[in-house]
Amino acid sequence: MAIEVVVPILGITVEKGKILRWLKKEGDPVQKGEPLFEVETEKVVTEVESPGTGILKKIFIPENLEVPVLTLVAVITKPGEELPEQYKAVPSPPAIGTVPAAPPPQAAAPSASLAPLKSSRAPQDVLILGAGPGGYVAAIRAAQLGIRVTLVEKGDLGGTCLNWGCIPTKSFLADVKLFRKIKSSEVFVNREALAIDWQKMTARKNRVVETLRHGVAVLLKSQKVNLVRGQGKFIGPHAVEVDGEGRKEIIRAEAMVVATGSRPSSLPQIPFDGKKILASDDIFLLTEPPKELVIIGGGVIGVEFAMIFNSLGTRVTLLEMLPQIISTEEPEVIQGLNRLLEKEGIRIFTQAKVLRALPLNGGVQVILQREGKEEKLSAEKVLMAVGRKPNTEALGLDKAGIQMNGSFIEVNSRLETSIPGIYAIGDVTGKMMLAHAASAQGIVAVENISGKNREIDYQKIPSCIYTFPEVASVGLKEDEARQKGYEVQVGKFPYRNSGKALAIGETEGFVKIIAEKELGQILGVHILGDRATDLIGECVLAMNLEGTIEDWGKVVKGHPTLSEILSEAALDWQGSAIHSPKK
């Protein structure tokens, strides 16, 4: 009759123990009462004595693995006795935080009936990979829901958004906007003298980023989120190995959330070099703005940087392969923006295929193809903004058996991957590569983990572009709506007709609302104009609260505000805008 060795209950508060060291090997003879292995519980190391005399036949739990108390760790048999059948296939150790594995056969009956005493040992826990806007928000929400959270991050808290993306660029744009305002205003004198100090601009940006990063850290701490520094890597569906400062540790959790985000990608033939061929991240390391900048990629990132540098006096050329820049947005809006960009003096080449980039006396020469002809462009630096690729390679996702969709992670509308209990959010899902989308996904994911059943509706997630003026939109574009078979009607209103816009000297742009005829359902809103990114909030709210466009028209706005423009557009939908001439 084999004697089972379990991780003993070492006091009433102890729930799990980490096997530090086996003092005997398989096959060693052991005496009842002599130390068998060392187990660490709550920072105390205890020698566990052999419960019987015989041969240490089999060890199930290797060293440095933490398991719940009562987990079967080894079996002792009589000399010469074979390993009994029931131990031939012993289940892998249960993850910490789950109910202990089925108790040892002999003990089964009584301890099973003691189960109620132990069931309390099933705290739900989640491990989140990546502390970007998706990961850290998910962590906080999870903590609020009473889930134990471990958050793994190899870089800075806040991810790309906070450190290399949304926030730093907004800091820059704020300075630049003010600069432009003054420059272009006739009420200020000796404006010619006015200059902007790149160093100071960067310093302010850094302060902003610092403050926010600190803020995130404080929030996480207050929620008792367990933050682990290092690169996480799946070693199984419920186990992740974290490699930080040379110290590896294995963390187990019932639920996992992958939120490792993305990084800039480059054209294969033109790799980043960090000096001449820059990625968006490199921009922030520049000591001064370049004289000439060629931006490859007319997406949101490309256009925003084009705006910044152009305003700082850089000669900017924007190269886009497709017929229009920012092809994701409402064509009408983009045409408007395109016009303004060119008015600014930004050169925009669409349907431009970039072939090569060669170093040329201290600068770069970009060779591209347009309308069949080859052209050469020389620039001091090149910013490559042709898109971003997900950080999914280093995660050992195959170990977890997660189904991929190209280099992105396949998820359903609950953000769950092909492996139950493993979720993915943010850029790695390739759904909507936006910080606020990631955060929204994060919240949906952890609420699903907590037992709720939530789905995400990308239809009502806005997108914002920080140009001068700004672009913002939510919902369907006009022709999308028509293609889906809606009978649509459009309401429009120009900034020019708004008292406030005029007063603040921001008369460029318009609002376009697309709504379905029969129910007056608001299908999409597209704004080009000052503060568009703030105004879109109202539209998102209207859509989420399922207001009809007629309701919207009835809303009374403060005067003078830019928000009036939205109500006017809504009224225009019914052909009754107040401040538009009769049609």
Next chain:
Amino acid sequence: MNASNQQLVEFHKTMVKIRLFEQKIQDLYARGLVPGLAHLYVGEEAVAAGVCANLRREDYITSTHRGHGHVIAKGAEIKYMMAELFGKKTGYCKGKGGSMHIADVEIGILGANGIAGGGIPLAVGAGLSAKMRKTDQVAACFFGDGSSNNGTFHEGLNFASVHRLPVIFVCENNLYGISVSQKQHQAIQDVSIRSVAYNMPGVTVDGNDVFAVYEAAGKAVQRARVGEGPTLLECKTYRWRGHHEGDPNQGRRYRTLEEIQEWMKKCPIARLEEKLVKREIITKAKIKKIWEEIEKEIEGAVAFANESPFPEPQDMYEDVLVS
């Protein structure tokens, strides 16, 4: 007074029973079958055996948190003890007391006690009532060196002494109050000298020598029976395990492996067996048989405990008051 050979064999059986019972609890506790707390008596068997051998069925004892040995020696049935430790309805306390509260008033066990020194005044009261009822019952009161610093010890000795009550105060001095060594918790070496302050005899014996304990306790019980009042009996001994199961490495946070092993060499049972064999009172073979029989008995108790049902939820509300 000298113990008869028959008695000596009884001592042995009692001590082996305590030893094996405790070792079984050790294993069951580790396996999560015995919930709560378990303070084991391993190493101190001679005290319980030696003292209780002088008591009659109707005499009283009060015990401590480390009480399994005392109640076994006083005649408690281990299967009901085991059931109690499992938290089963068939236990001595219907599963509502557990390790620290095993009691059987019928055979004079006024209960193990979870409060250090808590049992002392109770024993005094039992002595008082024996005196008032004019029986010649006595009350033996077990407590540790730690409790001897508690008010109840001094108040109890004082009260018993004033009223010449038939009480035997048995101090099991195992050198530690939980993790604090005697040196750190009292300025004396022999607790027995405190008897002077209460004008009663005080004796110190080797608590791992069942003969010594038996004889000293015998004298004390004798005095008590004939109305000469209480005695303070100190037995120097040692617990092999930690304060409780879960006190890591048998309490090596506050005592050394060497010290533990030193005391294990003085195993009270081994010493007794040696004598018994030397005096040819019993053979090695017989001894082995005794161990095996008791082992069986304990397995039986475990089986009984296993098969026994847990209390019903409504049982929780029973016995709050005597109805």
Next chain:
Amino acid sequence: MPQDSNRLVKTTRIRAVPAARRKAREKNIDLTETRGTGPNGVILVRDVENFQSLQAGTPLFPKADKVFVSPLARRLADSCHLPLAEISGTGSHGKIILADVIQAAGAAKTISSFPGKRLESFGQTLPMSRVKKVTAKRMAQSAFTAPHIYFFADVLLDPLFHLRHEILPEFERRYQVRISFNDFFIKATALTIREFPLLNAKVQGEEIVVLPEINIGVAVAMEEGLMVPALPQADQLGLGEIAQMRDDLIGRARSGKLKMEEIERGTFTISSLAQFDILFFTAILNPPQSGILSVGQTTDRLFLKEGQVGTEKVARFGLSVDHRIIDGAMAAAFLQTLKKKLEHPLLAFMQL
């Protein structure tokens, strides 16, 4: 009743002593309408009693407009003639939202979507009762926007009858499905479209887009309305696959288990009323598609051959097309080609 009245009490922000609340509930009195005479105007039991005597015992029911509903949801409910009172809201504080009305209307007969495979589109899961609305809307839209022209031709089906009869047992053994005439029609149509790409086109703004795949939609009539699941790239499918796919799609259409994409991918539609006693009919385009084929009932037609009177099986096929894309000549040619294929099936399906 208590349920209801709890809501009544909960939704009112008023100060009343507990006993007053109890009385109000028992007497079904809305506390908002009583005046409190206790300290700081707290409503006392006597206030409720006074109010009740004023009311002369007429019980006061919660007003209808207490229903909490989103504007959109209210509109849809009205247009579907669904009493809001019967719809339970899943929005915050039990607010009735669009999804609830759709749910109620669809009586749970919703099209379930597969996790991960969902198309992000409005009404994500499309309940049957909405089908009518959608069809109606689309058809109306189509009738106005797309100028239709119609063509008819009688197709001799005896050869197909024989062919089908011949292959039926073997076919069924191999594909576990009974081949139907529709399957032949689908295949033949798809093959014909290959020769007439414009019948696989749609108008987009000012230009005509010829769609890359030939996905043949099969109109399935149900009391809730018309569903048109489509077989993808039917021109490249074998009859076996077509039969299986058609069987599966129609089955799931009936049980309301279709995916959005299966409906939306259609590029050309076949609508067969052969099982009804409809001789022939003109079908309305299923936008943005440019063509739809209607199949009438198969009838026996008398004919005279070498002085012998015989019968042959004939069905009348109709073709409706979007005149903006397809002119009469092409439509005629298409129908002619299709007729030929069906009347000489062996020839037609040789390339399988």
Next chain:
Amino acid sequence: MREITYAQAINEALAYNLEKDPAVFLMGEDIGKYGGIFQVTAGLLDKFGPERVIDTPISEAAFTGAAVGAAMTGMRPIVEIMFIDFTTACMDMIVNQMAKIHYMFGGRGKVPMVLRTNIGAGRGAAAQHSQSFHAFFMHIPGLIVVAPSSPYDAKGLMNTAIRDDNPVVFIEHKKLYAVKGEVPEESYTLPFGKAEIKREGKDITLVATSELVNRSLRVAEEMAQEGIDVEIVDPRTLRPLDQETILQSVRKTGRLIVADEGPVTCGVTAEISARVAEQAVEYLEAPILRVGSPDTPVPFSPPLEKIYIPDEDDVRDAIRKMQAYL
């Protein structure tokens, strides 16, 4: 009927039981020759001798614990703790031993004993001789807590307490000892867990304990002049509490005031209020009000002590507050 004091009434009960039952005996500080600090045991030593009326050392833990041990082994001890303030010196014996033994031994063995002590300020005895924390014991399962408010109740309840097989904490009141009332010569018992309606009324239920019963009764009579009809309920046993009688009264009047000399925080008044709130809130036509001592130790200086003690004025104020809801 003849009138005797509260102290004499208790004394009669003690004497009667010492007479009848050899298992009964008394222990306590200065209960013998001195007759007890409040003369409750006066004369018993001469009658029953030092064997059964034992002057103990000043050693509460020892003699209370000894009483528990004696009770477990066939006796029926009655101990006196001179002031409730001193029970803290033997709280372990009361809470962990006396109260729990029967339960934790699974019903084996019982502890038939009475622990007499007294509450109440008003004698300038200050912070350690005037407290009224009898609520402590309401908190302890396994105890019976009795607080008689009249000589009649005191005798009847004491008889019951001595004969009961459970440990009883018998709460007397310093201000009551000298109070006279009608008490029958013969022995009689009053049931535990049975409240008494000391005055019927329809407007307000006033649950009062111990000495506050008498203070409340006086105020109730005044109020009757103004047409406010107060019903006064005296629980008599605090544990087990006769909540049915209290609830019935509240259901009738719809208003509740609770008066007890202990601090209101976590006090007797808190417990009774909570139970009514839980089980009859829908009958309440006004907020529950409590009368009790403030959250300070008992002050010494007479004017302060006067303010400290919940008295007629406090009860009157409460009823006036409640008036607004009538």
